[in-house]
Amino acid sequence: MMITKQRKIIFAITLFYTILILYFMFFAFGRADSLDRETGYTFLFIPDDFFRLPGLSDLLHPTLMAAVGFGNIAGFIPFGILIPLLYRTSFLRFMVLFILSILVLETVQALTLLGSFDMNDVIQNSIGAAVGFGAYKFGFRTDRVWRNITVTCISAMVLTIGIWGIFGIVDHALTKEQGPFVALNELKNSSAGPSTDTKRDSFQMGGQSIDPQYNVYSTEGKSTVTYTYTLDSSELYLYLNFGIPDQEEAQGSLRISADGQEYLSTSAEDSSHEPGMSSIYLQGAKEVMITLEGNERIWDVGFREMRYAWKW
Known part of the structure; x- marks a missing residue:
């Protein structure tokens, strides 16, 4: 019962x-x-x-x-x-x-x-x-x-x-995490173009002082320069700052592509002398190509690789 x-x-x-x-x-x-x-x-x-x-x-x-x-x-x-x-x-x-x-x-x-x-x-x-x-x-x-x-x-x-x-x-x-920042110039440059400026001199942009910490890329007096780097990572975020110094004429452009696919395109009309910042997600890319024209300048370009925590 x-x-x-x-x-x-x-x-x-x-x-x-x-x-x-x-x-x-x-x-x-x-x-x-x-x-x-x-x-x-x-x-x-x-x-x-x-x-x-x-x-x-x-x-x-x-x-x-x-x-x-x-x-x-x-x-x-x-x-x-x-x-x-x-x-x-x-x-x-x-x-x-x-x-x-x-x-x-x-x-x-x-x-x-x-x-x-x-x-x-x-x-x-x-x-x-x-x-x-x-x-x-x-x-x-x-x-x-x-x-x-x-x-x-x-x-x-x-x-x-x-x-x-x-x-x-x-x-x-x-869960994949972003690893430490690696400056792009630490990779082997597979292009025949000029090397990255390692002096990292300060310059003015948008009325503020820019002090690069890792690298500076420019045309070095040429009309167009292309930097090509071979990547050794299956998944990463590419980071960069870009713009035209105040003392230089506001003309130029920037294009970034990986394995033939364009990920970023900007010109002086878009940014003028104001500094810009961008992050680009790349998965499975083998080669990244950076093309600068005119007075466009980029600095502190690098990447953070995405990996599982147990792989670090």
């Missing part, structure tokens, strides 16, 4: 919690209000950034997206506890059925325009359910109800923290 009563209580809790989760999936965060603005179905099949969980800074200064990221896992932990309490099931069978259920719900979200099908959500929700199942296995080993609940809650917190830590490590390992 007591067992039947407990089962009814657990079933009622499960039903109520399921309704709550369905509300958040389909109606919370103003989904219904934005329905008339949706113009198409959204299906995101490729997982992206699902190892990213809120960090300590996100918890100290919480945002809606941080709450959603953490809730995608924590919010589904109770299912891993409640479902095994109601029905005898193995971990594999439970996870297969749970994943199929989430796939259906994500599809309905997309088709009703009340959300999107996001594989990240499927993975994170499933991890939450797996954590809950593990906590259930650790906790419910005796006939003492409160002891079981206490151990299960503690196990869920420990497993969640463990997942949080593992996700943080994996996210860091899979």
Whole structure:
């Protein structure tokens, strides 16, 4: 009799919690209000950034997206506890059925325009359910109800923290970072043109004093000069400053291309004597070409290579 009563209580809790989760999936965060603005179905099949969980800074200064990221896992932990309490099931069978259920719900979200099908959500929700199942296995080993609940809650917190830590490590390992600044003149110059001015003398531009720290490129009295460098990086950001010194006539241009594709083109009419700054993302480029005309000058040209942290 007591067992039947407990089962009814657990079933009622499960039903109520399921309704709550369905509300958040389909109606919370103003989904219904934005329905008339949706113009198409959204299906995101490729997982992206699902190892990213809120960090300590996100918890100290919480945002809606941080709450959603953490809730995608924590919010589904109770299912891993409640479902095994109601029905005898193995971990594999439970996870297969749970994943199929989430796939259906994500599809309905997309088709009703009340959300999107996001594989990240499927993975994170499933991890939450797996954590809950593990906590259930650790906790419910005796006939003492409160002891079981206490151990299960503690196990869920420990497993969640463990997942949080593992996700943080994996996210860091899979995140590319910009490396140290490398001046372009430190690379081998594969062109036959003049070398970079290594004197780095100061000059005036836009009424301010410019003090180059790494290099200066100019036409060195010629009408047009091209500098060509061979790159040895698959992904990088190229940085440069450009302009025409105040004491020189405002005529000239700058073009930067990589493997025949132009990434930057500017002329004296665009900038005059005002200094400019630019960053160019290059992926898979083998050769970068810098062409200067007239009095255009560039300085502190260099790049930061994008690499995984464990490769530095």
